[in-house]
Amino acid sequence: AQSVAQPEDQVNVAEGNPLTVKCTYSVSGNPYLFWYVQYPNRGLQFLLKYITGDNLVKGSYGFEAEFNKSQTSFHLKKPSALVSDSALYFCAVRDMTANAGNMLTFGGGTRLMVKP
């Protein structure tokens, strides 16, 4: 069975500084990895995905993520944080084995707080 861990419940960063939100995963086969963001009273919004290819994936709103197979990690990054980036971030993995359908397994979420 697949699993996702987000070791930090909250990450605090000053506006303009780089940010990293950590994610590690465990899957039996090739990982299909995703990052989603959730703003208060809203659903999840897709940021980026890793399926195959380049280990550095670029996504929406200036976010990027680095896939590291040896460390089984998929950390979310942004060079310069904005106050408006403050939200709840979820890492997820999709099981690509047969009969798994499109089920996503999510990490526990990391709250990002960007202070002016």
Next chain:
Amino acid sequence: KAGVTQTPRYLIKTRGQQVTLSCSPISGHRSVSWYQQTPGQGLQFLFEYFSETQRNKGNFPGRFSGRQFSNSRSEMNVSTLELGDSALYLCASMVSGRLNNEQFFGPGTRLTVL
């Protein structure tokens, strides 16, 4: 293109009652998945429907059920509600196929069980 819509957005029920939540996927999307989000358990997969058939099911009791209609709209039903069923229920749709991997989420239905 309109996004995933869910109705109602908020719902208050009492223990023992049943509830039906509705989800309309993005036009052309045939896969609909449901997730439960709670502060304690996080985001958990309930089930997925594709072409009116349940393709996968999470680890939830039989009180949780769903269905999908020929127009891809989906409903989920929870019978004999318990206090622990209070949660945000999220619906997600996608164009099925191994090359189309993003799920698009609706705003959710906030269910409160009293």
